[in-house]
Amino acid sequence: MAATFISRIGAIASRFRKPVLVQALGLAPDGAARVADPATIPTVSAGAGAPTEAAPDGSLYLRTDASAGTDAVYSRIGGSWVALDG
Numbered sequence: 001m002a003a004t005f006i007s008r009i010g011a012i013a014s015r016f017r018k019p020v021l022v023q024a025l026g027l028a029p030d031g032a033a034r035v036a037d038p039a040t041i042p043t044v045s046a047g048a049g050a051p052t053e054a055a056p057d058g059s060l061y062l063r064t065d066a067s068a069g070t071d072a073v074y075s076r077i078g079g080s081w082v083a084l085d086g
Contacts, residue, residue: 042076050074051081 044059045051051061051074059076066072073084 050083051076 008019014036019052040056042056046062048065053078055075061074061081063072071083074081075084
């Protein structure tokens with residue numbers, strides 16, 4: 001049953017150019033199981049103040065005490081946290 005589920009996810013993901021869900025599950029687009037390094041899977045976190053924790057590139061941080069749209073959401077890009085202006 002698990003193999004069928006995995007193969008279905010792989011078949012669906014192969015239709016997309018960048019299957020983020022499949023990468024997070026550690027599956028290849030062909031449905032084959034892969035052991036993903038947890039240190040490379042982007043995370044989503046939240047907290048007060050600007051982010052300071054180390055996280056993989058592509059991670060998102062939602063600031064709970066933001067005063068404007070310019071410091072409410074951060075993304076980890078090139079090893080640094082960048083506030084997304086929006």
